[in-house]
Amino acid sequence: MKFFINVGTDKRVIGYGSTRGNASDVEITVEDNHEFLKNPFIYKFTNGILVRDTEYQQEQLEQKNEIENKPTEIQILQEENTDLKLALAEMAEKMEIEKISMMLAVAELAENINGGV
Numbered sequence: 001m002k003f004f005i006n007v008g009t010d011k012r013v014i015g016y017g018s019t020r021g022n023a024s025d026v027e028i029t030v031e032d033n034h035e036f037l038k039n040p041f042i043y044k045f046t047n048g049i050l051v052r053d054t055e056y057q058q059e060q061l062e063q064k065n066e067i068e069n070k071p072t073e074i075q076i077l078q079e080e081n082t083d084l085k086l087a088l089a090e091m092a093e094k095m096e097i098e099k100i101s102m103m104l105a106v107a108e109l110a111e112n113i114n115g116g117v
Contacts, residue, residue: 002018002027002028002029003018003028003029003036004016004017004018004020004025004026004027004028005028006022006024006025006026007024010044012043012044013040013041013043013044014041028045030050035052036050042056042057042060
């Protein structure tokens with residue numbers, strides 16, 4: 001298959017098409033099953049041949065995986081919400097313990113005032 005590729009200053013393919021887009025496009029021919037057809041942007045055009053840049057391809061895959069595995073804003077908010085709920089529950093428990101301690105202290109004080117019934 002015949003294609004026209006646009007090559008950047010680093011010799012990386014930055015565009016392609018079945019027709020010439022501008023005067024600097026380079027005409028290439030690839031087999032019908034060539035990997036270029038699946039992902040042309042992992043190739044460089046060096047010395048008149050297409051060369052797959054496997055290091056660049058790996059970087060792109062890692063970036064894609066990082067983006068896909070990054071928690072969404074909703075997930076982050078849900079996690080923060082859960083943390084806040086736990087903190088509030090702990091505070092409520094401490095307040096309840098303090099309330100019970102206070103009630104016991106008041107009862108003991110009242111008993112002492114009334115002469116220890």
